Amino acid sequence: MLDADMFWNRIIPALNEGLLLSLSLIAPSSVIGFVGGVLVGTLRVYACSPLRRLADAYVAVFRGIPLLLQLYFLYYALPKWGIRFSAYQAAVLGFILCSTAYQSEHVRGALLSIRQGQIKAACALGFSAVDMILYIVIPQAVRRALPGCGNEVIYLIKYSSLAYVLTFIELTGQAKELTARTFHYIEIYFTAGMYYLAMTTLASWALDRLEKKCRIPGFGVQR
Amino acid sequence: MTTHITSGSAVLEARGFCKSLGGKRILNDVSLRVNKGEMKVLIGPSGAGKSTFLQCINYLIPPDEGVLFLNGTPVAPSVKRELYALRERVGMIFQDFNLFDHLTVQENVSIALVKVKGMNRGAAALRAMEELERVGLSRRASVYPAQLSGGQKQRVAIARALAMDPEVILLDEPTSALDPELVGEVSAVIRELARGGMTMILATHQMEFARALATEILFMDRGEIIERGAPAELLASGGNTRTRAFFCKLAAEEGAC
Numbered sequence: 001m002l003d004a005d006m007f008w009n010r011i012i013p014a015l016n017e018g019l020l021l022s023l024s025l026i027a028p029s030s031v032i033g034f035v036g037g038v039l040v041g042t043l044r045v046y047a048c049s050p051l052r053r054l055a056d057a058y059v060a061v062f063r064g065i066p067l068l069l070q071l072y073f074l075y076y077a078l079p080k081w082g083i084r085f086s087a088y089q090a091a092v093l094g095f096i097l098c099s100t101a102y103q104s105e106h107v108r109g110a111l112l113s114i115r116q117g118q119i120k121a122a123c124a125l126g127f128s129a130v131d132m133i134l135y136i137v138i139p140q141a142v143r144r145a146l147p148g149c150g151n152e153v154i155y156l157i158k159y160s161s162l163a164y165v166l167t168f169i170e171l172t173g174q175a176k177e178l179t180a181r182t183f184h185y186i187e188i189y190f191t192a193g194m195y196y197l198a199m200t201t202l203a204s205w206a207l208d209r210l211e212k213k214c215r216i217p218g219f220g221v222q223r
Numbered sequence: 224m225t226t227h228i229t230s231g232s233a234v235l236e237a238r239g240f241c242k243s244l245g246g247k248r249i250l251n252d253v254s255l256r257v258n259k260g261e262m263k264v265l266i267g268p269s270g271a272g273k274s275t276f277l278q279c280i281n282y283l284i285p286p287d288e289g290v291l292f293l294n295g296t297p298v299a300p301s302v303k304r305e306l307y308a309l310r311e312r313v314g315m316i317f318q319d320f321n322l323f324d325h326l327t328v329q330e331n332v333s334i335a336l337v338k339v340k341g342m343n344r345g346a347a348a349l350r351a352m353e354e355l356e357r358v359g360l361s362r363r364a365s366v367y368p369a370q371l372s373g374g375q376k377q378r379v380a381i382a383r384a385l386a387m388d389p390e391v392i393l394l395d396e397p398t399s400a401l402d403p404e405l406v407g408e409v410s411a412v413i414r415e416l417a418r419g420g421m422t423m424i425l426a427t428h429q430m431e432f433a434r435a436l437a438t439e440i441l442f443m444d445r446g447e448i449i450e451r452g453a454p455a456e457l458l459a460s461g462g463n464t465r466t467r468a469f470f471c472k473l474a475a476e477e478g479a480c
Contacts, residue, residue, distance in 0.1 A: 120283055121321035121380075125335040125387060126310040128303070135338055140325045218369020219324050 002184045011178055011188060018174030019195055025088070025160045025170060026199075029095035030153045036096060037103020037149065038142065044104060045111045046133055055104070062101035068162055070094050075166045091163035099156055106148030110141035143214050150207035157199050171195055233292065234259050234422050235313065235391045240279050240289035242272075242446075249275045250286065251446045257391065257424055262417050264433045265426040266466055267443035273426035274318075276443070277393045280424070281313045282306055293390070311339060314384030314392040318399050320376040322368040322383075328355065329364035332383045340387070354382035358412050374405030381412055392416070394425040430470045434458055442466040 002011075043055040062070070075090035085093060114137050122132040161172035169177065175192035179185050233256045242250040250272045257263050265273045278284040280291065282300045291298045293312060300306045322331050332351035336342045342350070355361040358378040368376055377397055384392055397413065398406045410432070417423065417436045425432060433440050434454050442450040442457070442465050450457060450465050457466040 115321070115324075117317060117319050117321035118323055120278075121315075121317060121323070122335075123283055124281055124310055124315040124317075125383070126307045126339040127335065128307060131338050135334065136323055140323075143325065216325055216369075217367045219367070 002187045014174050018171035022160050022170040029092055030156050032096045033099025034103055036100030037107050040104035041107025044108050059101045062097050067098050087166040087168035091166050091168050102152050103149050106145040110144035114140050146211050154200050232258055236292040237280055238290050240286045242286050249446050259422055260420040261438040262423045262436050264437035264440050271443040272446040273443055274395050277395050281310050312390045314389035316380050316394040316397050318396040320380045327365050328379050332386050354386045358382045373401045374408040377409045391422045396426050
């Protein structure tokens with residue numbers, strides 16, 4: 001039976017340390033993944049044909065290959081070509097590349113949903129193509145894409161645990177190492193699960209707030 | 224190099240516009256010339272090519288053939304800067320209003336002033352309020368398009384076009400998407416513009432506009448201008464014109480005849 005002293009003084013501090021490392025993976029990956037998703041999604045809709053095809057190919061590769069395999073490739077295979085990343089760098093890079101690919105799909109759908117009439121109106125007012133995309137289309141598309149993109153952030157919180165396979169000891173890694181030392185599988189895995197649940201709940205709440213903050217009367221309602 | 228100069232004081236002249244879409248001829252050698260302060264009214268059945276012609280004038284739909292002159296100078300729309308300049312000078316009002324859903328009424332009017340004309344935000348906001356005042360909507364400046372009626376949306380769209388200080392305004396059936404009881408408020412704004420000397424090209428099915436305001440009516444069918452002339456000439460009672468027959472048919476459908 002796990003005693004309270006061990007739980008509060010050994011397990012919780014170790015899991016907290018893992019939590020901070022998990023957050024250090026999730027924060028940059030989600031922010032850069034979202035920005036990358038907007039960029040790649042925009043290229044897939046509005047860029048010239050070669051760039052559009054390149055962006056499509058990127059998404060096909062990073063959505064089509066398991067993330068775990070991508071991480072192995074970045075961390076274990078690339079050094080054979082002289083490209084070396086630390087476990088943290090490889091994990092963040094892998095998460096960003098994967099998240100960008102998925103986010104771009106949400107953004108692409110949102111961009112395509114903007115009424116053509118508004119695009120025509122912007123052109124008729126003398127907007128350049130870039131200004132039309134930046135000031136008319138993207139602000140609306142991002143609002144439409146928010147629920148899907150938020151869902152991707154929730155996924156990212158969970159798949160950040162894959163960094164453990166690259167020897168980066170984040171929350172799941174800490175839990176695994178603690179169980180190896182103490183054999184308190186139920187308590188430690190349950191507690192680590194609660195940490196993830198707390199993170200996803202908090203992220204859902206924050207994303208919900210963000211959606212409400214960005215809400216515009218009547219926007220997104222089918223007319 | 225030949226320089227084409229139009230004669231007279233035409234603000235805008237479209238010469239020999241042709242357009243085909245999907246192998247079908249939509250416009251066939253359509254020409255139009257509008258002088259300062261004139262209102263040309265395009266009439267014709269659905270599918271006659273009125274909207275396509277208006278959108279060809281500001282190259283939202285690039286014509287296959289034809290030259291556009293602004294104040295006597297030919298426009299080269301293949302040069303991006305000239306194309307954007309043309310669109311600044313030729314305003315457009317759409318049937319479906321096409322307001323920007325994510326912006327307030329005031330922002331809808333001011334955004335092009337900031338991003339296209341390069342005005343600062345404060346000055347653009349003031350200018351937007353002036354135009355909203357002109358169309359009677361200054362009190363609705365802070366609401367979003369979804370909170371407006373159809374008539375109010377179209378008045379905002381008119382204010383948005385006017386704010387750019389255009390030399391000509393193209394109006395593509397501005398009252399067609401409105402409920403009958405909302406047509407009057409938009410018609411009143413357009414009448415006011417006509418009285419103020421605004422140069423306009425209007426595609427419409429409303430005979431009252433054509434009769435009361437048109438300098439010239441152009442009747443289009445199957446991509447060609449079939450008849451053109453002054454309202455008194457084309458709409459004279461007892462006359463035997465396509466334009467008059469068209470309006471009588473419309474009136475009969477509405478139960479007015």
